[in-house]
Amino acid sequence: MKILKIVLLSSLLLAAASVDIKAQHTVDLQVFQPLPEIDLSAFIYTNDISGLPRIMCFLINPKGDQVVLELNIEWQPANGGSFQELLSVVTNPFTARDFCNDEFGSSDISIAQSTSNQTAIEELRRSGRPTGKFRINVNIQGGGDGDSEIIEFSNPAQNFVILTPESGSSHDIGAVLASWEDIAGASSYKVKVAERSSPTQSLDDAIESGNPYVDADVGLVTVANLRTLLQREWVPGQEMVMQIEANIPGPDGGSKLFSNIVNFYLSDLTDGSVKMITLELTELLQLLDDGTGSDLLQDIIDNGVTLLGIRRSDGTPLTADEIMRLLDFLKNNTNTIIDLTVVN
Amino acid sequence: MIERNRVVLSKLIIIFVLLLPVGIYAQVSNYISNVEVLNSKEGEPLTVKADLFQVAAVNRILFYYKLFGETEFTEQEMSLFGAAASTTVSGEKIAPPFIEYFLRVELKDGTYEAYPIGAPNEAAALQVSIQPVSEKDRQIIVLSPTPHESVSLNDLFISISLLRVPPSIDNSATKVFVDDNDVTQMVLFADDLLLFYPENFPGTIGEGNHVLRVEIYDIEGNFYHSITTDFNVFAEKGVGIYAHTFNTFFDLKGESRNERFNDEETWYNNFDGKFRGNYRDWNFNARLFITSEEKQYLQPQNRYFGEVSNDWMFLKFGDNFPRYQELLLDGKRLRGVTGGVKIDFFNVQASYGQINRSVEGRLLSTFSATQAFEDSLILYPNVIKIDETTYGNVNYGTYGRNLFALSTFAEGSNYKFGISYLHSKDNDESIEYGGKPEENAVFGTELKLSFDRQRIVFENEAAFSIYNRDIRTGSLTEEDIRNLFGDGSLLGTNPDDLIRLKDYLEGIITINQYLGPINPEEFSSLAYESALRLNYFNNNFKVAYLYRGNDYTSFGNNYLRKDIQGFNINDRVRLLDNKAFFSVGYERLTDNLQNTKQATTTFNTFNTSVSIYPRADFPNITLGYTRYDNNNDLPSDSIYAVNNGTNSFLASLSYDLNTGIVHNARLSVSTSSREDETFTNSDAKITTGVLTFNSNWSDEFTSLFSAVYSSSEIAGFKYSYTTITAGGNIKLLENKLNLRLTGGPSFGDLERIAVDLIVDYNILTNFSIGLQSRYYKIKDLSNNSIVGLTARWIM
Amino acid sequence: MRMTINLILMLLIMCSTQLIAQNSEEAANSKxxxxxxxxxxxxxxxxxxxxxxxxxxxxxxxxxxxxxxxxxxxxxxxxxxxxxxxxxxxxxxxxxxxxxxxxxxxxxxxxxxxxxxxxxxxxxxxxxxxxxxxxxxxxxxxxxxxxxxxxxxxxxxxxxxxxxxxxxxxxxxxxxxxxxxxxxxxxxxxxxxxxxxxxxxxxxxxKKDKTIKYIIETSEGEYELELFDEN
CATH class of the missing domain: 2.60.120.1440 (Jelly Rolls)
Structure with missing residues (x-):
């Protein structure tokens, strides 16, 4: 092994000696900023690898001469401490030009040597992704001006939560307060609000509706009155769904983080709205103290199940008014109810 | 003498009437050759049959009848079969001494002719006498169905008692007919009781009106007497298994709506058709939704769906929403197939289809490599390398993404154990300009146990995922693996182990440097949840623990909150004979499970509410309070600092006041206040009060009045308004037409005038149309109108 | 052929006695x-x-x-x-x-x-x-x-x-x-x-012995509501 290292070092020295350095070269390092998160694979340096995410570029001047690039990465863990050596890479000589990290290991910019700090590498690997700060130092071997940049990884939560409106809540058409958790590293938030056309529609399906009521980039604020973001008028009685999308910058389009989806209602002050009918049904079920209908009651209270409608045994649906009358009658004549069972 | 003559005359008339051939008439008509009235007995169905000529000219025939003492004829359409027409009047309406009747033949040319011609005005209607119930009639007792009863096919059975027949009758010689079909062989004779269960003889009795006839014979074999009764059978659509016929139910809705927002006008046209059907224990469901919102550059908006199911299997195709373990796949639209089989306690379910439709991206501009570096464009998120010398700025499209899921589980009333698998992959050839195509596989298991009649329920669910963030380069070769993995590599893993597993893993997921998790020993892609529910002493108690590693990924449930662990505990108590409900809950979650963040945030949520339903002359009351507290203990000037708290209160009162007119008053006040202690200072306060007063003046007319006040201050921006709304709802045309008109102004920061007119017209019991017409004017901002017409047809 | 049909019918009747009505043995013993x-x-x-x-x-x-x-x-x-x-x-x-x-x-x-x-x-x-x-x-x-x-x-x-x-x-x-x-x-x-x-x-x-059924459609499935109807 020692012999191999000596041979490698000797050949490197020989290669370096053969480089005809005619002028002082400068390398200007550009890094993707901000870069809240990335895969560890972005920091793999090996030959014959393709498809690496482009997160840093090297602008070398003057161009055309043979140069050797030294890249050294130091790491400071997220919980503080000092920078420690993570890995370093030396290329074989190549013709000076501008390039990015995704060309490392290619035929003309091949890697001659790479070393790493095993302890730090293992610690990082256990995190599963780059964390804390990475200081990247580049130099042209044999003299010249190098450069250095720091990338800080905030690793935002993979999903976040809408605080208000609460699922299943009702609001006046002018008073829907949207608020959500901060996402460290987000460059902006987008609020999307769409109608849920039927309570049987899944929330995922509803948020994908083609013509949302709100589809607005709100910058970095985490609260908004939805009234001020409306693109078209919503109407009382509608059930809406809302989702926040956080934009996390990064190569290949960056990434989007999505909040959970919440549903809420626009208050309809008249009887007959889904919300009112569901409330009326809830009150009825609460009057049945022998456990009849307790499955449905539990579904309504715990799982936000809403009443879509009632139909007769011949299949014809009751109007909203008929439903309200039926429920009202049953509230006053609970002994009329025989059973309420799930239809499989 | 006169008295005696009168008696004789009366007897003669009675004899004459009784001897009238129970109605064989021959009247002059251009279309009817003969009319026959069958079985004119009190309380028994009366059948009228007409023989026709010139059938081709006849459009329909109506039968008009009038009971003794009635002033108006009742109309009933006759059924046409070839050259004959017939109808049956329910026995319920047949009473002595006679009924009058005539027929009206409506012709295809729009004219009509009565039978007898000119009836009932120019010619007298015909009469048929009705025989009163006799002693013999009372000897045959139909126990079920009762005469004229309307009974569901599920509940139908025929029972006849011969308790009262004289000893000279041979019970075993009795004959039973349904609609003239002899069903005697299907009848069970049990002493004096005759029983017929149609469900054992599918197809013998279907939906509609039926006539039951029972004939009894004496021991000599001579006909003794018969009785006739009628009943109606209906199918319960959508309720259980109800027939041996194919039952269908269609619900068709169409909508055309115009929305105008200032000068921008948008039309929305939708059709939504639903179908349900069943045959024996087979159920069929279908849906077709077509909308003008379907656009090639969006995910599909049209929906089509079909389903076939019975007790032991189901098959869904089209846009379906399969449900597996919640951690794997729950509520996601899948355009494809889902099927399942249940054999006793053993179940298998599988799904395959597309969850994302490919939407092509767009190349917005191109530039040279030199320009890319010189202008620092090279590191822009949306810049791609087109070739060695050219770069481009693109809008990334969406890859088509397919998903396969499989679950097998054993399930009984008190247990469930199952394992599930999900695989999903982007098709990287589906579009030209896309970001990173991805691939995902998830393995899950679930266990549910319940005890003491489901009062104790223990639920567990766990899943482990592997996720490849970029599959463009495909799987690695053995050489690549040796090159990339191993000691000193950021990716870790013994390359030899990976090479050994490669053959197996490759069948599941693409193996390259983007495959995660690389730290499985840290449980980064593990998710599990465990919950215990207790239902005792009017308490619904639940305590749950959850853990979701930061790398856990399932394409079947994209919006699951991850990098979180903690517990929640809540209880709902029913008090005072269900007149009061009290609930309380607390949740404490923390993130940063794999130490990838600068600090760990703790999310605390506390909520409680009480609802009181006194059921007496006192308002229903609901009070609620929620507190959110999120903090990561970083200094407030840190850009990563999280430190905010939100208090929400809700109070609502509802009161029914019955003064002959029923009034309902509701008052609700809610307030939410968020304090953000970080440098972003995203404070928010919103308070809303709503008062409504609905009055039911009559069955036809209700009115409403409401006042809303809202005041908010969000990040220093104040917004307050008051809205007054008044309106009413009126029913016209025997409740077929419903009109609702509401409107009113808003003052303050929202200066708006709103007018809503909603009209629903039930033209037929199964066909209705609706009109919505809304107008909103917001001062200095917008003029909006929504006008829409919907039609709904149920068959 | 007719004999066979009659036999089948008889069997069906016997089955229906067993399934729907009651024990035929007991029926034979008591009215x-x-x-x-x-x-x-x-x-x-x-x-x-x-x-x-x-x-x-x-x-x-x-x-x-x-x-x-x-x-x-x-x-x-x-x-x-x-x-x-x-x-x-x-x-x-x-x-x-x-x-x-x-x-x-x-x-x-x-x-x-x-x-x-x-x-x-x-x-x-x-x-x-x-x-x-x-x-x-x-x-x-x-x-x-x-x-x-x-x-x-x-x-x-x-x-x-x-x-x-x-x-x-x-x-x-x-x-x-x-x-x-x-x-x-x-x-x-x-x-x-x-x-x-x-x-x-x-x-x-x-006196109410007629029943009526309604189907309650909810966002999570259907429930059957059975009531005693006005006679």
Whole structure:
């Protein structure tokens, strides 16, 4: 092994000696900023690898001469401490030009040597992704001006939560307060609000509706009155769904983080709205103290199940008014109810 | 003498009437050759049959009848079969001494002719006498169905008692007919009781009106007497298994709506058709939704769906929403197939289809490599390398993404154990300009146990995922693996182990440097949840623990909150004979499970509410309070600092006041206040009060009045308004037409005038149309109108 | 061929006897005196000389000595061969005794607990009696209502006349006319008074034997709501 290292070092020295350095070269390092998160694979340096995410570029001047690039990465863990050596890479000589990290290991910019700090590498690997700060130092071997940049990884939560409106809540058409958790590293938030056309529609399906009521980039604020973001008028009685999308910058389009989806209602002050009918049904079920209908009651209270409608045994649906009358009658004549069972 | 003559005359008339051939008439008509009235007995169905000529000219025939003492004829359409027409009047309406009747033949040319011609005005209607119930009639007792009863096919059975027949009758010689079909062989004779269960003889009795006839014979074999009764059978659509016929139910809705927002006008046209059907224990469901919102550059908006199911299997195709373990796949639209089989306690379910439709991206501009570096464009998120010398700025499209899921589980009333698998992959050839195509596989298991009649329920669910963030380069070769993995590599893993597993893993997921998790020993892609529910002493108690590693990924449930662990505990108590409900809950979650963040945030949520339903002359009351507290203990000037708290209160009162007119008053006040202690200072306060007063003046007319006040201050921006709304709802045309008109102004920061007119017209019991017409004017901002017409047809 | 069809039909009939009606062996031994014309929700049936309660089914025949037990929100509609009707309401237990002689059917219904509405269709010389823990009633009229708890029996007479006899303390006998309610307690006291409005409402409610079903469509599936409909 020692012999191999000596041979490698000797050949490197020989290669370096053969480089005809005619002028002082400068390398200007550009890094993707901000870069809240990335895969560890972005920091793999090996030959014959393709498809690496482009997160840093090297602008070398003057161009055309043979140069050797030294890249050294130091790491400071997220919980503080000092920078420690993570890995370093030396290329074989190549013709000076501008390039990015995704060309490392290619035929003309091949890697001659790479070393790493095993302890730090293992610690990082256990995190599963780059964390804390990475200081990247580049130099042209044999003299010249190098450069250095720091990338800080905030690793935002993979999903976040809408605080208000609460699922299943009702609001006046002018008073829907949207608020959500901060996402460290987000460059902006987008609020999307769409109608849920039927309570049987899944929330995922509803948020994908083609013509949302709100589809607005709100910058970095985490609260908004939805009234001020409306693109078209919503109407009382509608059930809406809302989702926040956080934009996390990064190569290949960056990434989007999505909040959970919440549903809420626009208050309809008249009887007959889904919300009112569901409330009326809830009150009825609460009057049945022998456990009849307790499955449905539990579904309504715990799982936000809403009443879509009632139909007769011949299949014809009751109007909203008929439903309200039926429920009202049953509230006053609970002994009329025989059973309420799930239809499989 | 006169008295005696009168008696004789009366007897003669009675004899004459009784001897009238129970109605064989021959009247002059251009279309009817003969009319026959069958079985004119009190309380028994009366059948009228007409023989026709010139059938081709006849459009329909109506039968008009009038009971003794009635002033108006009742109309009933006759059924046409070839050259004959017939109808049956329910026995319920047949009473002595006679009924009058005539027929009206409506012709295809729009004219009509009565039978007898000119009836009932120019010619007298015909009469048929009705025989009163006799002693013999009372000897045959139909126990079920009762005469004229309307009974569901599920509940139908025929029972006849011969308790009262004289000893000279041979019970075993009795004959039973349904609609003239002899069903005697299907009848069970049990002493004096005759029983017929149609469900054992599918197809013998279907939906509609039926006539039951029972004939009894004496021991000599001579006909003794018969009785006739009628009943109606209906199918319960959508309720259980109800027939041996194919039952269908269609619900068709169409909508055309115009929305105008200032000068921008948008039309929305939708059709939504639903179908349900069943045959024996087979159920069929279908849906077709077509909308003008379907656009090639969006995910599909049209929906089509079909389903076939019975007790032991189901098959869904089209846009379906399969449900597996919640951690794997729950509520996601899948355009494809889902099927399942249940054999006793053993179940298998599988799904395959597309969850994302490919939407092509767009190349917005191109530039040279030199320009890319010189202008620092090279590191822009949306810049791609087109070739060695050219770069481009693109809008990334969406890859088509397919998903396969499989679950097998054993399930009984008190247990469930199952394992599930999900695989999903982007098709990287589906579009030209896309970001990173991805691939995902998830393995899950679930266990549910319940005890003491489901009062104790223990639920567990766990899943482990592997996720490849970029599959463009495909799987690695053995050489690549040796090159990339191993000691000193950021990716870790013994390359030899990976090479050994490669053959197996490759069948599941693409193996390259983007495959995660690389730290499985840290449980980064593990998710599990465990919950215990207790239902005792009017308490619904639940305590749950959850853990979701930061790398856990399932394409079947994209919006699951991850990098979180903690517990929640809540209880709902029913008090005072269900007149009061009290609930309380607390949740404490923390993130940063794999130490990838600068600090760990703790999310605390506390909520409680009480609802009181006194059921007496006192308002229903609901009070609620929620507190959110999120903090990561970083200094407030840190850009990563999280430190905010939100208090929400809700109070609502509802009161029914019955003064002959029923009034309902509701008052609700809610307030939410968020304090953000970080440098972003995203404070928010919103308070809303709503008062409504609905009055039911009559069955036809209700009115409403409401006042809303809202005041908010969000990040220093104040917004307050008051809205007054008044309106009413009126029913016209025997409740077929419903009109609702509401409107009113808003003052303050929202200066708006709103007018809503909603009209629903039930033209037929199964066909209705609706009109919505809304107008909103917001001062200095917008003029909006929504006008829409919907039609709904149920068959 | 026809023979085969007849054989199949016979087999089917035999199966239906087994499945829907009752044990044919027992049927052979004893005459059917009534049928269960309707079964709503939880109704159980007990044969003679057994302690087992079995699920009752619509269309089942009942014999002398059979019992019927109903659960909460349940109903059993018993129709005797003479078309007399018992509506056995929720949480009730009744035992049926009946004998048939020629064209006559004598009936005695023992009500252990619960509510029973009756509608009698009897001939002049037939007996229709009810026995409760506290009293004995001979029906001479047509319709009415029993409510029975161990210590007391309430009888509402809607039409006709009922002779009631207390079972203890010497067996006092009184006649109860239409529109009156009799209370018979365990001490043998019989008190008769006009039926109150509340009792009339109970009486009317006890007559409801038609059911109606609705399907409640919710966002998470469908529920079947079954109600007693107005007759």
């Amino acid at each position: 059917s005196v009534a049928i269960l014309n309707k079964v709503v929700k939880d109704v159980e049936h007990q044969k003679i000389q057994t302690d087992d309660w079995e699920e009752a089914k619509r269309g089942m025949t009942l014999q002398d000595g059979h019992s019927i037990r109903t659960g909460g929100r349940s109903l059993a509609l018993v129709t005797f061969l003479d078309k007399s009707l018992l509506r056995v309401r929720e949480n009730s237990i009744v035992k049926i005794f009946s004998s048939i002689e020629g064209t006559k059917q004598n009936k005695n219904t023992q009500i252990d607990q619960g509510v029973v509405n009756f509608d009698v269709s009897k001939q002049q010389d037939e007996e229709f009696k009810f026995t409760t823990p506290t009293g004995l009633a001979s029906i001479r009229g047509t319709s009415g209502y029993f409510e029975v708890i161990p210590d007391k029996t309430w009888l509402i007479v809607e039409e006709g006349l009922v002779e009631v006899k207390a079972l203890s303390n010497g067996g006092e006998v009184q006649n109860v006319g239409a529109g009156n309610t009799a209370e018979i307690d365990k001490e043998g006291n019989i008190s008769i008074r006009p039926t109150t409005e509340d009792e009339k409402a109970k009486l009317n409610s006890s």
